[in-house]
Amino acid sequence: MMRTRWCTLLLFSLFLLFSMGCAKPSPSLAELAIEGDYPQLLQAARAEFSKHYASGALYYIALAQQRMGDNAEAVADLALYFSLTEESKVSLAARQLAVQVAGEAHQMGMVASQAAYLEAGNALDLEEAKLYYQALLSLNRRDEAARVFATYLRQTMDPLSYARMLVQGNAPLSMVKESCSNLPVQEVVQILLLASSKVDDRQQAQAYLSYAVSFENKEMATDVRKDLYTALYEFSRKSDARVQANKYQSLIQSLP
Template sequence: MKKTQWWKLLLFSFFLVLLLSSCAEDTPLLQELAQHGEWDALYHAAKKDFSETYRSGSLYYIALAQTERGDDASALRSLELYQEMTGESGASIAARNLMLILAERTGNAEMVVQQAVLLDEMGVLGTQGAKAYYQALMTLGHDKEAGLVFATHLREQLNRSEYALLLLEAEAPLEKVRDALGELENGEVVSLFATVASRQPSSTWAQTLVSLAQEYEQVELTPQERQVLYASLATLCTQADFRVLANKYQTLSQE
C-alpha cells in the first residue's frame, strides 16, 4: 500500500480528470483548473466555492488539489466529508478512485477494500485498482478473496514478472513468493529485489526479503546483476536494521 509510486498517482489523476463531469458539472472553472494542473489555484478556488455554495463537488476538487500538493491526509479527510454529504451511493467514480489511491498510499487496507468493492460492483475497477485490491486483501489475511480478485481481474493482465512483484509488494506468504520467483530468470529476480527495496518495505518484511535475496548469492549472475543484488541487500538490510550486514553489502556493491 505504502509503496505506490508518484507516477502511478499522476497517471491515475489524469484518468480522474476525464471523469470529473460526474463530480461537479456546475463547477466549470474548477474543472478547467484541474485539467490544466493548476493545483494551487484549484485548491483556493475550490475552498472559496465550497464556503459559498457547500457543493459536494467542490470538496472533491479540494481533495484532488491536496493530493497533488502532497497532503494525502488532508485529502482523505476532504473526501470523507464529501462522502458524508453525497452518501455512499452518491459518491462519483472519480472520488472513489481517488479515495482508493489515497488509502493505498497511506496504508489503509480496509478503505482500499471498501472502495474497490464498490468500484467492482459498478464495473469500473481498473487494473491498478485491482492490484491495490489484491494487495489489501493479502495484507488483511484474506487469501481466498485475494485469489478470486486475481483470477477475475489480473490473471490475463500480468506477466510472470509483474505477478511476482505483486506478491512481493503484497507481502504474500513466502512460499507463494518463492514459487513465483522460481518461474523467472535470475536476472529478473534481482531486478525485482531492487524495485522492492526502493519502495521501502516494512522492517519485518525487509528482514524476510534479506533472507530470500541472500539465496541468490549462490546462483549464476553477471557481474552487473551481482552488483545490483548486493546494492539491494544493502538497502534491505538498512530497512531491516541489520547494520553490520548493510555495511558488508554496501562494500560488496562497490567492488
C-alpha cells in the same frame, strides 16, 4: 493517469454532482481542474465548501491535493466527502480518485471499500483491480484477493509483473517467493531490489535477507550481482545486521 482520462472523469463527476441534486459547486471548479491549475482549484474549492458546505467541493479539494502531492490530506478530505454525501449520490469519479489516492497513501481499507463499489458497478479498471488485489492481501482477505486476481488480473500479467505487484502490495514473503520460483535469476534480483526499497519492518527485512542470501552463489552478470549486493545491503541495514551491511557495502564498491 492520462490527461484525457482525467478530463473525462472530471466532467462526468460534475454531471453526477449536478444531476443528483447535490448543492452545486462553482462551475469553475471543473474548468480549473481540466486546465491543471491545482493551487487555484484548491483555493476555489475550499472557498466553495466554506460558503455552501457542498460536499462536491471536497472532491475537487482532494483532487487538487492529490495532484500537488499531498495524498494524506486528500484521503482525509475524501473520507469527509463520503461521510457527508448520500451513498447513492457519491460520484464515480470520487470513488476512482479514492482508490488511487488511498493506494498511494497506503490506506488499504479505503482502497478495498471503494474498489468494491466500483466492482459492483462494473466500473473497475485494470489499475484499480491491481490496487484492490494489493489492498485485500494487505488486509489478509486472501480468498477475496484470489477471486479478484482470477477475475481481472490472471490473463493480463506476466510472472515478473505479478511478483512486482506482490512486493508493492506488501504481500507475505511466502507469496513473493512462490511467484519468483520460475523466474530467471536476474528477474528475481529485480524483485529483491524492489523489495529492499519497500521493506521497513525489521523482522520482514530479516526474512528477506535470509531469502536473498540464497542467491549469492548463483551465476549472474556483474551488474545483476551489484543489484543483488545492493538489496542485501539494504536488508542487512534495515535488520540492524551491521557486520553484514558493511560486508555488502564493500562488495558493492569492489564491483565496476
